[in-house]
Amino acid sequence: MRRSARFLIAIVTGLAVFTASRGAAQMGGPIKIGQLLPMTGNFASSLKMQRQGAELAVEEVNKAGGVKGRMLQLVREDDKSTDPGAVQAFQKLIEDKEMVAVIGSIRSTQILAMLPTINEAQIPVMIGGTNFSLTHQGSRWVFRHRPHDGFSAQVMVKFVVEELKKNKLAIVHTSDGFGNGGRDEVVKGLKARQMEPVVIKAINTGDKDFTAVVTAVKNSGADALVTYFTSTSDLAIFATQAKQQGLLPQMTWIGSPSITTTDAAKLAGDALVGTYGIGDFDPTGNPTAQAFQVAYKAKFNEDTDLFSAWTYDAVHNLASAMTHAPDLKPDSIRAGILAIKKRMGAENEYTFDERGDGLDHYYILRNVGGTWTVLKAVHVERY
Amino acid sequence: MASIGQILLAGLSLGSVYALTALGFVLIYRATNVVNFAQGEFLMLGAYFLFTFVEGAKLNYGVAALIAIGMLGVLGLLFALGVYYPLRNRSFLPVIIATIGASIMFQNGALAIWGSSPERLRPVLEGGGSGGVTLGGVYFNYQYVIILAVTLVLMGFQYAFFEFTLLGKKTQAISQDKDMARLLGIPVTGMIALTFIYSTILGGLAGMLVAPIFFLQHNMGSIPGLKAFSASIIGGFGDVRGAIVGGLTLGVLESFGGAYISTVYKDAFAFLLLIIFLLVRPQGLFGEKVGEKA
Numbered sequence A: 001m002r003r004s005a006r007f008l009i010a011i012v013t014g015l016a017v018f019t020a021s022r023g024a025a026q027m028g029g030p031i032k033i034g035q036l037l038p039m040t041g042n043f044a045s046s047l048k049m050q051r052q053g054a055e056l057a058v059e060e061v062n063k064a065g066g067v068k069g070r071m072l073q074l075v076r077e078d079d080k081s082t083d084p085g086a087v088q089a090f091q092k093l094i095e096d097k098e099m100v101a102v103i104g105s106i107r108s109t110q111i112l113a114m115l116p117t118i119n120e121a122q123i124p125v126m127i128g129g130t131n132f133s134l135t136h137q138g139s140r141w142v143f144r145h146r147p148h149d150g151f152s153a154q155v156m157v158k159f160v161v162e163e164l165k166k167n168k169l170a171i172v173h174t175s176d177g178f179g180n181g182g183r184d185e186v187v188k189g190l191k192a193r194q195m196e197p198v199v200i201k202a203i204n205t206g207d208k209d210f211t212a213v214v215t216a217v218k219n220s221g222a223d224a225l226v227t228y229f230t231s232t233s234d235l236a237i238f239a240t241q242a243k244q245q246g247l248l249p250q251m252t253w254i255g256s257p258s259i260t261t262t263d264a265a266k267l268a269g270d271a272l273v274g275t276y277g278i279g280d281f282d283p284t285g286n287p288t289a290q291a292f293q294v295a296y297k298a299k300f301n302e303d304t305d306l307f308s309a310w311t312y313d314a315v316h317n318l319a320s321a322m323t324h325a326p327d328l329k330p331d332s333i334r335a336g337i338l339a340i341k342k343r344m345g346a347e348n349e350y351t352f353d354e355r356g357d358g359l360d361h362y363y364i365l366r367n368v369g370g371t372w373t374v375l376k377a378v379h380v381e382r383y
Numbered sequence B: 001m002a003s004i005g006q007i008l009l010a011g012l013s014l015g016s017v018y019a020l021t022a023l024g025f026v027l028i029y030r031a032t033n034v035v036n037f038a039q040g041e042f043l044m045l046g047a048y049f050l051f052t053f054v055e056g057a058k059l060n061y062g063v064a065a066l067i068a069i070g071m072l073g074v075l076g077l078l079f080a081l082g083v084y085y086p087l088r089n090r091s092f093l094p095v096i097i098a099t100i101g102a103s104i105m106f107q108n109g110a111l112a113i114w115g116s117s118p119e120r121l122r123p124v125l126e127g128g129g130s131g132g133v134t135l136g137g138v139y140f141n142y143q144y145v146i147i148l149a150v151t152l153v154l155m156g157f158q159y160a161f162f163e164f165t166l167l168g169k170k171t172q173a174i175s176q177d178k179d180m181a182r183l184l185g186i187p188v189t190g191m192i193a194l195t196f197i198y199s200t201i202l203g204g205l206a207g208m209l210v211a212p213i214f215f216l217q218h219n220m221g222s223i224p225g226l227k228a229f230s231a232s233i234i235g236g237f238g239d240v241r242g243a244i245v246g247g248l249t250l251g252v253l254e255s256f257g258g259a260y261i262s263t264v265y266k267d268a269f270a271f272l273l274l275i276i277f278l279l280v281r282p283q284g285l286f287g288e289k290v291g292e293k294a
Helices: A002-026 A043-064 A085-097 A109-122 A150-162 A177-193 A212-219 A232-244 A264-273 A287-300 A306-324 A330-338 B002-032 B039-056 B060-087 B092-114 B144-164 B165-175 B176-184 B188-214 B222-235 B240-260 B264-280 B288-293
Strands: A031-037 A070-077 A098-102 A125-127 A142-144 A169-174 A200-205 A224-228 A252-255 A275-280 A361-368 A371-379 B132-135 B138-141
Touching: A031 A085, A031 A306, A031 B002, A043 A070, A043 A306, A070 A085, A085 B092, A098 A306, A098 A330, A109 A125, A109 A177, A125 A287, A125 A306, A150 A169, A150 A177, A150 A224, A150 A252, A150 A275, A150 A361, A150 A371, A169 A177, A169 A264, A177 A224, A177 B240, A200 A212, A200 B240, A212 A232, A212 B002, A212 B240, A232 A264, A275 B138, A287 A306, A287 B138, A306 A330, A330 A371, A330 B240, B002 B039, B002 B138, B002 B144, B002 B165, B002 B222, B002 B240, B039 B060, B039 B092, B039 B188, B039 B222, B060 B188, B092 B222, B092 B240, B132 B144, B138 B144, B144 B165, B144 B188, B144 B240, B165 B176, B176 B188, B222 B240, B222 B264, B240 B264
Parallel strands: A031 A070, A031 A098, A098 A125, A125 A142, A169 A200, A169 A224, A224 A252, A252 A275
Antiparallel strands: A275 A361, A361 A371, B132 B138
16 A cells, blocks of 8 residues: 555656656757767768867857757767668657757768658758759758759869869769769769760779779879769878879869868878869858857867868757747748848858758868968859 | 789788788687677777877887787787687577677777777888889889788798697697597687687787778778678688688789779679679688588
């Protein structure tokens, strides 16, 4: 008898605590934002930067009073660096009905895998993947925080052909959603100028030996190399071997943004000196980026890069959208994001269009003695 | 012609790494009849140990390597005591599952200790600035040459050990019949622990050798581990020569396949060869001994 009474009291107390906490969450508890992160697997190298960028932005927003008087809270989930892992992590995040939006991923192939689930869930997802098709499939729920590969290929081909006067281009790309998309856009850009690439070589993420690729590029008679590498480690190994086997520094090389990352510089060292890269982010590119670099360095004692910049911007854009939205329903947040016009972020100036693209710029950079220097910022016409 | 030389050199060096890792597989298999799927992680840990002492503690390369080898030995002993010993009287399956578990644990442990950013370890020799020489149009990376040399020496050492020393013969006896060996007065437990220590060091050495080429990452051991496993099957599981020849064959095949057929399906060639061997010659190239044993 006594035991059952005690049991009853325990249940009642438990229920009371539970109800109280639910109430608190609805009244003034934190606003939950999910973040997909590669905590394990092949892309774990970008984990820290992506996590820290978002973390800093959340701290800034909360310091300034939060959104609608409530604090932001990040809920992180491991996407295991795989496509199924990303879908599972996304599903797990949205099971929590308090989740107002999700940030991630930066990898196009994972977003392609998640798109059906995203469309079904009808929740705003801030993405960093740059594959052209991601915002061109009619999804209302993805919002891109980096310029897409259609722009990057346009900028690279224009620069190499028109300014550097090269006409025999070799393409090396990672065999995945991002790399294949980039390759197609470069080929398209060349076709528009009645040109064709002299050689196209694909590689797999995690490859350790690029002798075959380097040899093929060398033997093709190419006068310039355009690359789309997804993984920074792959790029660094390729660069090191290309230098050892005499392809660099003679070859004019322009690479997609991974070439300008901190990790690439750390791993490949002087093999990258003299190469060109395009980047959507540069720490000196604009005043917001400069302030971001200062705050990030103060908090983490590390330099910023594109991985930290896009998650930083995603949190700030989301906070701005939620502040201006009447409530936190997905449709209201969506309208809030689409209302963002000419908002300066760490990357560049955000203006979201109906498709969900926020940016249309690229910086062209050159590695001068180990430091990336901005040559110019190029805005391209959106499509 | 020069490019063929370059591709061959790359294949042989990569093959040597597979071969070294495969040697570790073979040793443990010979002593315990168990496949150790954490062998690839020994490679990763060896690389990280060396990195910690060279880049972190700024020790001399040779001293750092010796300390790293010592640590690998201790790790091997702990591995034998923690993973193999409690399950030694069960069938081979629980032990194999335990090694897979240990492999996952090592990877995540490395991620927790050394972080997710890839790290760079400087090569042993950095002479001439780029760490290599160009001879007849072929670039000889010193590190590749060192890998080939160390593999050759270890191969000789291991062959001599098994064929000509009492200790090696005792190990073989244990692998053939543990109970009989024990009756003959061979200290089975100690010998097996010794085998684990030695194969951990072997795997770790492979990692220390490739670290400057591959860059250090918590998952750097998984693909070489898998390839080494394929190599030991192609060579004939349990055979020292088989591991070497299998590893080198795999490396060269991959390198030329990548150059002349497709870089994307490079990894597939290795596993295609494995499947062909499993179908046509399951005992591998030097497989007679395994046949006799069974």
